[in-house]
Amino acid sequence: MRYPNVRIHQVVLPQTLDRLIDESMAMLDLSIQRDEAIQRRYLATGKPVLSLQRPGYQNEPAQVYAYVAALRQRVLELSAK
Numbered sequence: 001m002r003y004p005n006v007r008i009h010q011v012v013l014p015q016t017l018d019r020l021i022d023e024s025m026a027m028l029d030l031s032i033q034r035d036e037a038i039q040r041r042y043l044a045t046g047k048p049v050l051s052l053q054r055p056g057y058q059n060e061p062a063q064v065y066a067y068v069a070a071l072r073q074r075v076l077e078l079s080a081k
Contacts, residue, residue: 017041025078026050029062050074 012020017038027042029051039049039061049062052071057064065071 021045021047025081026075029059034059048078 007020021042024047026047027039027049029039029049039059042049043061049059050071051057051059051062051064052068053064053066063074065074
């Protein structure tokens with residue numbers, strides 16, 4: 001399934017990362033291992049980190065949602081701004 005507003009990057013150059021952070025409205029954390037440095041840079045912008053609740057997941061600064069529908073609603077709210 002493809003969505004025009006979703007980009008998945010496994011390796012990102014610093015200039016590309018800066019552009020992605022600038023252009024995005026939120027960071028979606030669905031990873032098993034996240035890059036803490038990237039998350040800190042993202043949080044410094046004041047934009048939210050969003051995630052789905054899952055077993056063993058811990059990420060204190062993230063807004064964690066128990067259901068996909070709730071996460072979807074939050075994304076829709078952000079995109080309406």
